Amino acid sequence: MKTHGERCDEGRRQNPAGRGLVEEKLASLRIGARVARLRQAVGLTQAQLASLCGMQAPNISRIENDPGHNLTVSTLVKVCRALGRSVRIQLPAESPARARRLEERPAAGGKRR
Numbered sequence: 069m070k071t072h073g074e075r076c077d078e079g080r081r082q083n084p085a086g087r088g089l090v091e092e093k094l095a096s097l098r099i100g101a102r103v104a105r106l107r108q109a110v111g112l113t114q115a116q117l118a119s120l121c122g123m124q125a126p127n128i129s130r131i132e133n134d135p136g137h138n139l140t141v142s143t144l145v146k147v148c149r150a151l152g153r154s155v156r157i158q159l160p161a162e163s164p165a166r167a168r169r170l171e172e173r174p175a176a177g178g179k180r181r
Contacts (some may be wrong), residue, residue, distance in 0.1 A: 099139065104132040106151045122152035 070078070074168065107128075110125050121128075121175040123146075130137040141155070148155050 099144070100132045100134070103128075103147060103151075106148075106153060107132075110151060112151075117147065117150055121146050126154075 098116075107114070112120075113125075114132070117127040118125045118128045123143075128147070129138055131143070141157070145155050
């Protein structure tokens with residue numbers, strides 16, 4: 069019997085279109101795990117962190133444990149500020165081929181970029 073991770077890896081190899089969804093879920097897990105580690109490092113319970121953020125403890129639990137939870141940037145910023153941290157959003161560079169296609173596409177008004 070395959071593990072969940074093995075099934076995910078197999079799915080990514082077989083279905084490149086599903087890769088984005090898998091990567092998004094993995095990123096969510098990493099964010100939640102990072103929040104949990106930071107919270108524990110400063111010695112706060114989920115309830116204490118929630119109180120600092122003006123939230124309920126189950127919300128902190130969902131952030132830390134549920135990759136399907138729709139975490140907004142504003143909520144992440146609020147939680148990180150309560151932990152004495154900031155948020156940095158990094159957008160990956162596009163592949164050269166995709167960048168060329170975007171440059172070749174006419175912009176609004178029919179002009180090329």
